[in-house]
Amino acid sequence: MAELRLIPVSAFRATPIQQQKNALGSGHPGSLVEISGSATAYEGSIMYAVIRTGGKQYRVAPGDVLKIEKVAHENGAVEFGEVLAVSGDAGSFEQSLEGAKVTGTVVGEGRGEKILVFKFKRKKQYKRMQGHRQSFTEVKINEVLVGGKSFKA
Structure with a gap:
C-alpha cells in the first residue's frame, strides 16, 4: 500500500519569476496573488455560481466569458x-436559492471545430465517414x- 503524506504549503516555493507574476497579478479575477511569503489567495471577488444549461454544469463569476x-436569446440577453x-x-x-438567477449578454455565436466520426469493419469492405460541428x-x-443581493462584474 502506498503511504499518503501531507506536505505543508511552505514546502512549495515559487521561483522569482513566478513570485513577480503572482505579485503583479494578471488582471483576471481568478489570478493568484502571493500573500505573506508562501500562501496564495485569489485576487478580486471570490464570488461564483454554478449553473446548468445544455445538459452541462458551469462555474461562473461576473465578468467571465x-x-x-446554442441557446435562444432575446436582443442578446440571456438569463x-x-x-x-x-x-x-x-x-x-x-x-x-429561491429566485436565484444569472444574467449575461451574448458576445457571439458560431460552430466548433469539425469532429470526424469514422466507422470501419475490417475484412468486410465497410467504411463510413461523417463529420460534425457543434453550434x-x-x-x-x-x-x-x-x-436580494446582486453581484456585478
Missing part, C-alpha cells in the same frame, strides 16, 4: 434560472442575483 451549447449553488464568501454557500453561443456573465 464562456462557450455554452439562466437553474442555479445549483452560489458562493458569496470563501468556503460558504447561500442556503436559499455554440459565447456568453459574458454580467450579474448574479440571489437572496
